[in-house]
Amino acid sequence: MKRKSLLVLLTLILAFGTVLAACGSKNEGTGNTDTGSASEGNGLAKDQILKINLSAEPPTLDPAQAKDSQTNTVLKFLYEGLVRIDADGKEAPGVAKDWTISEDGLKYVFNLNPDAKWSNGDAITAEDFVRSWERALKPETASPYAYQLYYIKGAEGYNLSKDETYKGTKITDFSQVGVKATDEHTLEVTLENPTPYFLGLTAFYTYYPVHASADTNDKFFTDYKNMIVNGPFVMDQYAKGQKIVVKKNDGYHAAADIKLAQIDMSLTNSSASELQAYKSGQLDYTGAPNGEIPSDQIPSVKAELPDEFKATGIASTYYYQFNVNEAPFNNVKIRKAFAMAIQRQLIVDKVTQGGQIPAFGFVPPGIRGENGEFRDEHKDDYFTENVDEAKKLLAEGMKEEGYTTLPAVTLIYNTSDGHAKIALAVADMWKQNLGVDVKTENQEWGVFLENRQNQNFQVARAGWSADYNDPYNFLEMWTTGNTNNDSKFSNEQYDKDVKETVKSADPAARMAAFADAEKILIQDEMGVMPIYYYTNVSLTKPYLKGVQLDFSGAIDFTRAYLEEK
Amino acid sequence: MEFHIYPDFFVCAPIFLIILEISDKWIGLYFCLILQSICIQNIVCGGVQGLVKYVLKKLLFMLLSLFILASLTFFLMKAIPGDPFTAEKKLSPEIRALLEVKYGLDKPMYEQYLKYMGGILKGDFGVSMRYLNQDVTDMITQTFTASLKLGIFAILISIVVGVLLGLLAAVYHRKLIDDVTMVVAVIGIAVPSFLLASLLQYVFAFKLGWFNVMGFDGPLDYVLPVAALSASPIAFIARLTRSSMLEVLHADYIKTAKAKGLKWPAIMFKHVVRNGILPVVTYVGPMTANIITGSVVIEQIFNIGGIGKVFVESITNRDYTMIMGITIFYGILLMLARFLTDIAYVLIDPRIKLESRKGA
Numbered sequence: 001m002k003r004k005s006l007l008v009l010l011t012l013i014l015a016f017g018t019v020l021a022a023c024g025s026k027n028e029g030t031g032n033t034d035t036g037s038a039s040e041g042n043g044l045a046k047d048q049i050l051k052i053n054l055s056a057e058p059p060t061l062d063p064a065q066a067k068d069s070q071t072n073t074v075l076k077f078l079y080e081g082l083v084r085i086d087a088d089g090k091e092a093p094g095v096a097k098d099w100t101i102s103e104d105g106l107k108y109v110f111n112l113n114p115d116a117k118w119s120n121g122d123a124i125t126a127e128d129f130v131r132s133w134e135r136a137l138k139p140e141t142a143s144p145y146a147y148q149l150y151y152i153k154g155a156e157g158y159n160l161s162k163d164e165t166y167k168g169t170k171i172t173d174f175s176q177v178g179v180k181a182t183d184e185h186t187l188e189v190t191l192e193n194p195t196p197y198f199l200g201l202t203a204f205y206t207y208y209p210v211h212a213s214a215d216t217n218d219k220f221f222t223d224y225k226n227m228i229v230n231g232p233f234v235m236d237q238y239a240k241g242q243k244i245v246v247k248k249n250d251g252y253h254a255a256a257d258i259k260l261a262q263i264d265m266s267l268t269n270s271s272a273s274e275l276q277a278y279k280s281g282q283l284d285y286t287g288a289p290n291g292e293i294p295s296d297q298i299p300s301v302k303a304e305l306p307d308e309f310k311a312t313g314i315a316s317t318y319y320y321q322f323n324v325n326e327a328p329f330n331n332v333k334i335r336k337a338f339a340m341a342i343q344r345q346l347i348v349d350k351v352t353q354g355g356q357i358p359a360f361g362f363v364p365p366g367i368r369g370e371n372g373e374f375r376d377e378h379k380d381d382y383f384t385e386n387v388d389e390a391k392k393l394l395a396e397g398m399k400e401e402g403y404t405t406l407p408a409v410t411l412i413y414n415t416s417d418g419h420a421k422i423a424l425a426v427a428d429m430w431k432q433n434l435g436v437d438v439k440t441e442n443q444e445w446g447v448f449l450e451n452r453q454n455q456n457f458q459v460a461r462a463g464w465s466a467d468y469n470d471p472y473n474f475l476e477m478w479t480t481g482n483t484n485n486d487s488k489f490s491n492e493q494y495d496k497d498v499k500e501t502v503k504s505a506d507p508a509a510r511m512a513a514f515a516d517a518e519k520i521l522i523q524d525e526m527g528v529m530p531i532y533y534y535t536n537v538s539l540t541k542p543y544l545k546g547v548q549l550d551f552s553g554a555i556d557f558t559r560a561y562l563e564e565k
Numbered sequence: 566m567e568f569h570i571y572p573d574f575f576v577c578a579p580i581f582l583i584i585l586e587i588s589d590k591w592i593g594l595y596f597c598l599i600l601q602s603i604c605i606q607n608i609v610c611g612g613v614q615g616l617v618k619y620v621l622k623k624l625l626f627m628l629l630s631l632f633i634l635a636s637l638t639f640f641l642m643k644a645i646p647g648d649p650f651t652a653e654k655k656l657s658p659e660i661r662a663l664l665e666v667k668y669g670l671d672k673p674m675y676e677q678y679l680k681y682m683g684g685i686l687k688g689d690f691g692v693s694m695r696y697l698n699q700d701v702t703d704m705i706t707q708t709f710t711a712s713l714k715l716g717i718f719a720i721l722i723s724i725v726v727g728v729l730l731g732l733l734a735a736v737y738h739r740k741l742i743d744d745v746t747m748v749v750a751v752i753g754i755a756v757p758s759f760l761l762a763s764l765l766q767y768v769f770a771f772k773l774g775w776f777n778v779m780g781f782d783g784p785l786d787y788v789l790p791v792a793a794l795s796a797s798p799i800a801f802i803a804r805l806t807r808s809s810m811l812e813v814l815h816a817d818y819i820k821t822a823k824a825k826g827l828k829w830p831a832i833m834f835k836h837v838v839r840n841g842i843l844p845v846v847t848y849v850g851p852m853t854a855n856i857i858t859g860s861v862v863i864e865q866i867f868n869i870g871g872i873g874k875v876f877v878e879s880i881t882n883r884d885y886t887m888i889m890g891i892t893i894f895y896g897i898l899l900m901l902a903r904f905l906t907d908i909a910y911v912l913i914d915p916r917i918k919l920e921s922r923k924g925a
Contacts, residue, residue: 060697067652142663144656163659222698240707241870242781268779268868272763276771277778446647446883453655463653483655 045543045562048261051283052557055269055291057241062221063208064136064143069289069554075205076556077233077246077263082110082129082187082202085550087559091199095124095209095230096187105194105505110202112185115253118211120228126181132210134174139163148206148467151198153178153190194505197368197470204468232258232558241267259546259561275301278539284562287538288314289553295418298353298537308539311355314553315366316465316534317474319359320411320426321487324527326458327407333397334406335526338459340383340390341433342426344531351421354537359530360384361518362478363471366551370507374471378515380530382523387433394434410439413461414448422531423461452486460486463534466552471514472501478521478528489527494520616911623907627900634896635685635889639678642888649694649883668694681889690893691886695879701890704875709857709894711781712864712871716857718791723798723852728845730799731806732838738811746803753800759862762793766866779868790867794860798852802845810841839913846913850906854899 058071066075082099086092096110116124136143137155139162150156154177160166171177178190191198201207211228214220221227224238232252237245244265248258266283268274271292278286287293293301302309322329322338329335344358357365361380369377398406411427413419423440430436438459443451452460466473477484479495497517501510521527536553543563548556650656650664665671669680684691690701734746769789770778780786813819814837822832859873872891879887 057696059695062697065697067654139663140667142660142667144652144660144664146660147657160659163662166659218698239711239870240704241864241874242711242868243870266780266868267870268865269874270779270865270868273766273779273866273868276766280771280774280778282778282780445881446645446651449651449653450646453651467654483657 043564044259045564048259048562050260050263050285050544050557050560050562051266052263052285053266053268053274053277053283053291054244055267055271055274057267058244060221061224061227061235062214063205063210064132064141064146066205067144072205072554073290073557074244074246074265075208076231076554076558078227078229078231078235079205079208080116080231080252081204081207081209082112083199085200085203085548085556087546087548089551091203094203095129096202099199101199105196106191108189108191108198109182110187110189112187113253114185116230117251117253118228118230119234119249119251120211121251122211122228123184124209124230125184126187127184128209128212129187130179130181131212131215132208133179134177135210135215136206137174137177143206145206145467148201148204151191151193151195151201153192156192193502196505196507196510197468201468233260233263236262243267257559259559260557263557272297275539278541284541284544285538285547285557288536289555293537293539295351295353295421301539302353305539307542309537310540311535311537312549312553313355313357313365314465314534314536314549315364315469315551316463316553317359317362317364318356318422318461318463318531318534319362320459320529320531321452321462322527322529323455323458323460323487324490324525325455325488328397328401328403328409329458331397331401332525333393333400335529336383337390337394337397337434338430339526339529340386340393342429342531343385346429347422347425348532351425352418352532355535356532357535359533361522362528362530363474363514363518364466364533366469367466367471367474368469368551369471370511374511374514377511378518380518380522382519383526390434394436406436408439409436409458410441411459411461412441412443412448412451412457414445415442419461426531455486455488459529462486462528465534469551471511471518472498475514475517475521487527489521489525491520491525491527494525620908623904627897627904630900631893631896635682635893636678638889638892639681640674642883642885643674643677645883647883649885651883685893690890693879693884693887695882695884695887701886704887705872705890705894708859708870708872708875711869712859712873713857715781715787715790715794715869715871716853716859718787719794719798719856720849720853722791723795723802723856724845724849726795727799727802728806728842730803731845732810734803734807735810735814735841738814743807747807750800750803753796754804756796758793758797758860759866761796762790762863762866765789765793779866781867781869786867790863790869793863793866794856798856801852802848805844805848806841809844810837813837813841816840843910843913846909847906850902850909851899854902858895858898 054070054073056068056070058066058074059068060066060071061074061078063075063079066072080094082094082096083091084094093113095112095116097113099108099110101108110126112124112126114123118124133149133152133155135141137146137149137159139159146159147156150159154169154171157166157169157171158174158177160168161170161172178192180188182188195201209230211220211230213228217223224235227235229235229249230252232249232254233246234249235244236247237243244267246263246265248261249255252258266277268277271294274283274286274291275293275297277283322335324330324335329338344360348354348356348358359380360382361375361378363374363378363380365373365375367374369375371377394406398404411423413423420440420442423442427438427440430438448460451457452462464474464477475498476482478487478489479485479498480490494517497513497520500513504510504513522530534553536549536555540547543565544560545563546560548559550556648670649668650661656664662671669677672680681691690705693699693701693704696704730746730750734743737743766778766789770776776785776789781790819832819836822836827835859871859876861873861877863869864871864874872894875887876891876895878884879891
């Protein structure tokens, strides 16, 4: 313990003292043996120790149970799927060294890299994947993201085999599910429908392989010292609520690509502390997705550290949803009036201040379309902000419903500074532009979700982020009866359009159907009121390079490295 | 007549906060029941004779209080909207059903209650519903260790510095030292710890760079959080010590001691301090419990993986088993602290006889 703290102190002195730093930069490259790969590059810092913060402790390190961005960040250190997403957002070889996809898009054959090993030296076999996916799909596992595997033939029927309400064909024998190990290093996957984004999905954590001993050892994922993993890093230290440390896995098949020797993750949920720690050099990166820069600090941070400040668009949408069964929002004209009567540019410029993009559609930028991005191919010009038009629509809507005065409206949001500011701004715009008084009410997270998910609201805040790169991820949820459809939006043509995209293998037809569905959701029905597309607001030290942010805002530090300061 | 409301209040405070947000009626209910349990305890406690019997009775009623505390928390916790599986991206009903079976949440409430209480009797606090497969007992042990390490230093410093300041102020009554000490004490009590913690962090860690902004690795990392934690107790103890010392200093038996020609240090330590320290002892019990149960705010600001932070998070996450585990653990700690205070009181002040409680 004592030596550890001394080391930390020394590192800090090295980082701070200019004299000492100058000494360090002589870098004879002999003293340090475990950063062998690091000393090859020019200008690489001697100590490849990355310091980041997670604003919440990962609830689990079991890939089958993961569901949040903190866990995602840590699992990327410890695990690797069949493919990984590279710096350009493309699928690159992971455990699989290459793969073939059949003509009809239904059959995938993955050839595993024979050099890929578990951290205890065992080889990773195709059978490991079969067993891990079976584990994720087993009803007893109750994996929250099991549905991410439903694209595989029979996976849904197997996962729901104990569910009495499930109407599809139930499967109790896993050998009938479309995943087979044809030999030690060949994995054959058969899909239910052609799924253009399936390859990218195999980089997602629910698809990660899990070592065989996890099946028999209850404490596999909590016994941090002995956790067997297959990623670029292995667990080194885990102090509850305090910090997590991972070290480079020298047995990783692409160890030469990994320059970091160690990653220290502190676990504070105070964004103010996090920012100060960053500024004083105790952290190399701060902000989204694992933390947040307080919104009132953004202007000063932008001015103070312009080269370190970054606002990157990510595939997430911030929106308000109407309860379409609750007066007055059962009237489409009133919904449209409310949506048209706010100034989104003003909100992103003056309130959120993180370079967010005003949203007039639901599918965010970053989501793939036919060739490029869906949002570029199908513009979100479904409506415009127009106060006069909004007033007219409101008057018409009220007439249709026979109101002389609009029923009282309450907007609910979960307790947070940022949401409160947006809610007040929006309510103020409604007051100014429509002359409507809207009450804003903040609720504790659990209470808020309970109310929203049980339709105990009129207007509610919501945000949706991408789990996979396809418009389906954003549009499926508004189909009739979907569990996430808190608006209770329902439209026959919409359901038909979305359903069509599942069966179709023709990318052009799929995207056209998505665009048609989105037009119904926003332009025709205004079931939800888009406000902006999220950005990841972060600060990166100038000497930290190679951090990858994917389309969804998930962050990958595995290929990062530190340059000489 | 002794009046112990604060320890129970500390246990309940975080729960109160949540309940405050949800509904006012619950507060009333909770308050009534707690007051009731205190009353029962005080009435029945009277009339016990002998230290052993006294201790046994106390322990018995501690168990009863714990039982009431656990039961109340159990049902109130379930009354809070939402459950451990509530999330922005809703679980499919099938998965939710599976999880409910896994954690026994599909059973009727009374059955869950009986099962949980049965588990506690066997010492089984279950596994966390948020941190998968983590034993609640393990989590409590690990995080409490951090809070305890910090707390012990804070307590020692509070007592030593507080008593010294109080003594100085009393001895130099109405002199500059007295005035300065008391002004500092008022500030110490008035400034909330989160403000002080942020301020210390900003000045000494961020601006001057003497300490780490956050973390809990080396000895240096203790300085700021301990300072923030002990500021208010120091101030309180200093004021308590000063006023009670002043009272003693003006008592007749001090005059007698002086008249008999006793030396000043002898008077000070034999008479003044021994008598004047009593109120401080009363305060130290609850203070100890309060400090070692972890300060949420300070743990958050300095990133200390303590139990206070975990407790508040467990409520936000509706981590039922964790809420119960920590509540019971806090309950035991606070009752023990109170109990030890009572015993210490008896040992220090021979005037307090156990029998005298009869009429109290």
